[in-house]
Amino acid sequence: MIGSFVGAVLRISVPYSLAAVGGVWSERSGVIQIALEGILLGAAFCATLGAHATGSALGGVACGVGCGALLALLYALCVVVGRGDQIVCGIAINLLVDGATRFFLKLKFGSSSNSPRVVSWEQLPHPAFFFIAVAVFLPIVSAFILSWTRFGLRVRAVGERPDAAASLGVRPTRVRLVAVVLSGAVAGLGGVWLAVDQHQFVAGMSNGRGYIALAAMILGKWRPLSAALAALTFGAAEAIEVTLQASGGGAPVWLVQMFPYVLTLIVLAGFGGRSIAPAALGKSEQ
């Protein structure tokens, strides 16, 4: 009972953790990442499509991650190079992916709600184990790169003081492009897991997870490890919700469902430790 519950918590937390860490990469470089929702959804769709077309699970994973990175690149081109409004462009990307995935779903699989079951995912020996390991491993690696390497320092520098970074010969535009694309690839892996876990693509299957990941990132104060822990908390809340729903208790389900968001609001309100966003977050002028 407890073992299966822990398993459920871990499985549910995978996309949150990966997307939150993806968000950290983008936001530490100064680019707001509301497009996470669209990246998760797009990656899940491309992974399904890739696995279906190539007949190989690895092909599917590659397509999903590639799609996440490509969407992030598109987003970065809009806001970093084109200097469009980050929130508007982010929401536009989410809208774009929601429409495009439904469109291609109908075109490719002739259904407006879901793809057929993709058998090639069964090639992966222990998919849950593999993805959980990645979801634990990537935050650690990200924390290390951000804190201890030259590239990590540059990402943080352009996120805090792009002018100072530029005066030292770092190009904020280029660093941000790389950071955002990296963010998309990491979050894309989370989207791939959604598709693998359900063995198919379902229209709108990201279902707000990108926004929850954004919340986890804020709760984790823009640090990869804390963000992953916050994602785990949200995963636990959702697992409790699912258990309650299954047991038919009824009433408190909506309270549990509300929990992650209320918790985020409380943290945003500055109770329980101040969380300070990167100084140049959301400012596209350099």
Place this chain on the structure above:
Amino acid sequence: MAVAVALKGAGLFNVGGEGQITFGAFCAAWVGAHLPAAVPHALALAAALGAAFFGGAFVGAIAGVLRALRGSHEVITTIMLNFIVRAAMLGIGLRLFLRESIHTAPIVDAARLHRLADMSAVFKGSAVNESLLVALLVACGLAVFLRYTVAGFRLRAVGQAPLAAESSGISVKWQMVFALVLSGGLAGLGGSNFVLGYKYYYEDGFSGGVGFLGIAAAVLGRNHPLGVVAAAFLLGLLSQGALAINAEVPKELVDVLIAVLLIATTVATPEVRRLLSSLPSRVRQNRAA
């Protein structure tokens, strides 16, 4: 056809339209269903519309107060509030929805808005109703309010130059709360369209992303109330057109089209403005030559 009125006032970004619409619509439905049947039409309508406004304004106010007192970023708080409202409606729905259904009891006749199809043959077969008139009226009122009143001026001042506004004695914090309350209230009014003019009850999940299209309308309309109406009309046209051609082209493509429009607008605006502002000097140069 949905006409969403969204507002980005005082330099704040309200992404909470979805939650505000939902809660506003629910409040309108609740009040509408609980009015005694003998209440005159005008009064019942005012009560239901007022309830919709206050419902949306309440949700907006939470974000506004958090922003003003604790400095919480309104984009994130409004997104969180969207989900909180969604979860709360699940809880409220358990108690208040009709048994075995996902909607509330229907509202009384007096609080209903008439369909325009009943009045003029032009709108025959369309679900458009008097809430279109309400929306147009509100937009015009808002344009006047922002342009010609002291309160509107304060709001714009805070949006364009918060420091200057603060030093001339305007409380930036309370203007922010006010902006989000107003914005939420208007979104709530937008939600009343569904309840008072279309289905006559609140139904779970009715908004279906209208709140986000409201943001699109605000961006395309360049944040001017009348521009927003034009943009909302365009989006409504696109959505309705999508249904019309659905047999040949899947309607989802319209979402993609709107997204492309949005990105193009926000990316191109500074560029266009630069071109426009350089026009007079070029003309002058030409004349000198």
